[in-house]
Amino acid sequence: DTGVSQDPRHKITKRGQNVTFRCDPISEHNRLYWYRQTLGQGPEFLTYFQNEAQLEKSRLLSDRFSAERPKGSFSTLEIQRTEQGDSAMYLCASSLGDTGGAGHEQYFGPGTRLTVT
């Protein structure tokens, strides 16, 4: 199975520490998305990449958050100086994106659950 994978699946960290998450998209997908989901809510968009270019960033993505996709394949999401409010599930998704025609569905990974103590 070559679905979207995320690592780690769970992360517990102390407030003020930095954390980094990794996402490996489906290999032929050129678009990659990050979302955040808190308990009882739907996922909220954070940012997305087409190949290595970061095309959109949400206002939710404060200066403490940074995302990269250096070679247009895997992506990392780093949170610096974590706060308790950062506790959430961080979801990665990928899709095709530049072949024209109808929009393409996004396929999601299992997520990384972050707990900031």
Place this chain on the structure above:
Amino acid sequence: AQKVTQAQTEISVVEKEDVTLDCVYETRDTTYYLFWYKQPPSGELVFLIRRNSFDEQNEISGRYSWNFQKSTSSFNFTITASQVVDSAVYFCALSEAGASGGYNKLIFGAGTRLAVHP
């Protein structure tokens, strides 16, 4: 601004009952896409269906059916003869078309938690 409203927070049914999950959306764009995703207890979002704004035909896939009505900005999802395995949180989502003809971010509703009891 884009917005998706799923007014039903939780629905509880007995197995074999039919159940409809409501979704109402807001957008100013004429070209957009609507989606339904399922999030079972394991947590991973599973894609169910995509519909573009120019295609109002209803769709049926096994026990699942979707009713898209632009006049009321609704995209409702019906499960016929529900089963315990249908228990999950269901999300409706909206996206506008991107410049390339694809689309960008998904705007999700808050979800409807469906519990199907034996």
